[in-house]
Amino acid sequence: MSAPAETLHRARALDDIMDSVRRVGETTVLEFAADVDRNARFPTEAFDAIKRERLLSVFVPERFGGDGVSVSELCKICEQFGHYDGSVAMIYAMHQIQVACIVQNAADDAFFGQYLRKLCEDQLLLASATTEIDVGGDVRSSICAVNIEGDRFSLTKKAPVISYALDSDAIMVTCRSSENAPPGDQSVVLVKTGDHELEQIAGWDTMGFRGTCSSGFILSSTGAAEQVMPVPYARVLSKSMHPVSHLTWGSLWTGLAASAVEMARKTVREDARKQPDVAPVAALRLSEVNELLFSMRSGLNEVIAEYERLLALNTDTAFDDYGFSIRVNNAKIRCSEMMVDIIARAMNIVGISAYRNDSKKSLARHLRDAHGAALMVNNDRIRQHNATMQIAYKGR
Amino acid sequence: MHEKTVREILGEYSKLAVEMDTLSNDSDLYDAGLTSLTTVTVMLALEDAFDIEFEDHMLTRATFHSVNTLLAAIDELLAAQAA
Numbered sequence: 278m279s280a281p282a283e284t285l286h287r288a289r290a291l292d293d294i295m296d297s298v299r300r301v302g303e304t305t306v307l308e309f310a311a312d313v314d315r316n317a318r319f320p321t322e323a324f325d326a327i328k329r330e331r332l333l334s335v336f337v338p339e340r341f342g343g344d345g346v347s348v349s350e351l352c353k354i355c356e357q358f359g360h361y362d363g364s365v366a367m368i369y370a371m372h373q374i375q376v377a378c379i380v381q382n383a384a385d386d387a388f389f390g391q392y393l394r395k396l397c398e399d400q401l402l403l404a405s406a407t408t409e410i411d412v413g414g415d416v417r418s419s420i421c422a423v424n425i426e427g428d429r430f431s432l433t434k435k436a437p438v439i440s441y442a443l444d445s446d447a448i449m450v451t452c453r454s455s456e457n458a459p460p461g462d463q464s465v466v467l468v469k470t471g472d473h474e475l476e477q478i479a480g481w482d483t484m485g486f487r488g489t490c491s492s493g494f495i496l497s498s499t500g501a502a503e504q505v506m507p508v509p510y511a512r513v514l515s516k517s518m519h520p521v522s523h524l525t526w527g528s529l530w531t532g533l534a535a536s537a538v539e540m541a542r543k544t545v546r547e548d549a550r551k552q553p554d555v556a557p558v559a560a561l562r563l564s565e566v567n568e569l570l571f572s573m574r575s576g577l578n579e580v581i582a583e584y585e586r587l588l589a590l591n592t593d594t595a596f597d598d599y600g601f602s603i604r605v606n607n608a609k610i611r612c613s614e615m616m617v618d619i620i621a622r623a624m625n626i627v628g629i630s631a632y633r634n635d636s637k638k639s640l641a642r643h644l645r646d647a648h649g650a651a652l653m654v655n656n657d658r659i660r661q662h663n664a665t666m667q668i669a670y671k672g673r
Numbered sequence: 674m675h676e677k678t679v680r681e682i683l684g685e686y687s688k689l690a691v692e693m694d695t696l697s698n699d700s701d702l703y704d705a706g707l708t709s710l711t712t713v714t715v716m717l718a719l720e721d722a723f724d725i726e727f728e729d730h731m732l733t734r735a736t737f738h739s740v741n742t743l744l745a746a747i748d749e750l751l752a753a754q755a756a
Contacts (some may be wrong), residue, residue, distance in 0.1 A: 417708060459690040459706045511703060511734070597733035662709070669713045671729050 359532020364488025
């Protein structure tokens with residue numbers, strides 16, 4: 278009997294994937310984190326290593342060549358990256374959000390299925406352009422439109438922010454579904470690097486998350502009409518982009534906060550060794566900050582578990598629920614604000630060496646990164662949405 | 674009769690990009706510009722007009738999709754009240 282034509286691809290177990298994450302994180306990511314931060318440049322070395330370890334395709338189902346991890350497993354991976362570098366972890370999460378949008382909404386489509394295969398083979402990095410100049414942060418409204426003529430599309434978007442646009446292999450662009458469509462009738466178009474032109478209109482010199490290179494661009498592209506996702510953006514947003522964004526971000530922020538707490542614990546332990554007869558005051562502070570980390574992680578995990586339950590129902594409408602949307606938003610708001618508090622408390626425990634930029638115990642980058650989380654996708658705008666939904670929601 | 678009230682409320686509160694009388698009872702209100710925020714104002718106005726309360730599980734795009742889906746939801750709530 279003849280052998281199978283091709284070697285069957287096998288998905289890795291989560292333990293093996295986590296070993297890869299630690300291998301990349303503890304060596305390359307940590308080694309270059311300070312330089313990436315100083316120069317506000319893309320973490321090239323880290324992503325070369327991430328691609329070598331095939332970590333960009335973990336969420337792609339096994340049948341396309343990925344590892345088919347679950348959302349909660351993906352969140353664990355993001356959390357682990359958060360331990361090493363906020364920028365690398367953010368880019369990694371933003372890529373996985375786009376992967377999830379395709380996997381959960383368009384995997385059965387001929388073009389997007391094939392694209393997932395290619396993503397696994399070539400470890401392609403996906404970016405996104407959701408916000409638009411003159412629209413602001415309201416992702417449910419677009420000015421730009423995709424124009425389809427025959428089997429080709431054309432599209433131009435003024436985006437105030439496209440993270441790592443210049444280092445990505447494709448950009449998922451939100452736009453109106455045709456020139457005549459109302460602002461809320463939106464599609465997502467996969468725009469390939471090589472098919473697009475990017476004119477930079479804003480730079481990225483920020484306090485933190487400096488490696489995400491979230492500059493502004495005017496993006497113009499043409500391509501095949503099949504690159505327009507076969508489902509409306511509204512569905513992609515409620516089922517995938519909204520929950521996966523806030524849950525993967527919350528996870529990596531938990532990792533960032535946890536690494537600051539680890540630094541605090543290390544310091545308390547060293548102090549305890551120096552003065553074995555007295556329990557250091559800092560140990561009490563450590564207990565307190567650990568309680569906060571516990572609450573941050575528990576609240577997040579509750580929503581991750583709820584999301585997995587909804588995904589298991591296998592319907593598209595389950596995600597429209599106001600209660601679920603409110604809880605996803607709560608996870609983002611709480612995690613982003615608790616992270617700042619936790620890192621500040623950890624700095625207090627570690628002391629002056631946490632405040633220094635030139636110390637091995639520096640938490641300066643942690644704190645600068647942390648302040649970005651509440652501002653990027655502004656917490657007050659999310660609260661405004663929650664406030665509106667709270668009026669309608671009866672909580673029964 | 675309910676249809677007239679629903680259409681009046683949509684015309685007043687939904688801030689659609691088009692006039693209500695250009696839409697059929699099956700037209701997609703979200704395509705016409707209904708948003709999650711305007712959904713809530715529409716819901717509050719409907720609750721007032723019909724003296725009903727939307728159940729949490731009804732607060733979905735499916736319920737607010739069109740005039741007809743709204744009429745079905747209102748009928749369901751009124752029937753549950755009468756029972």
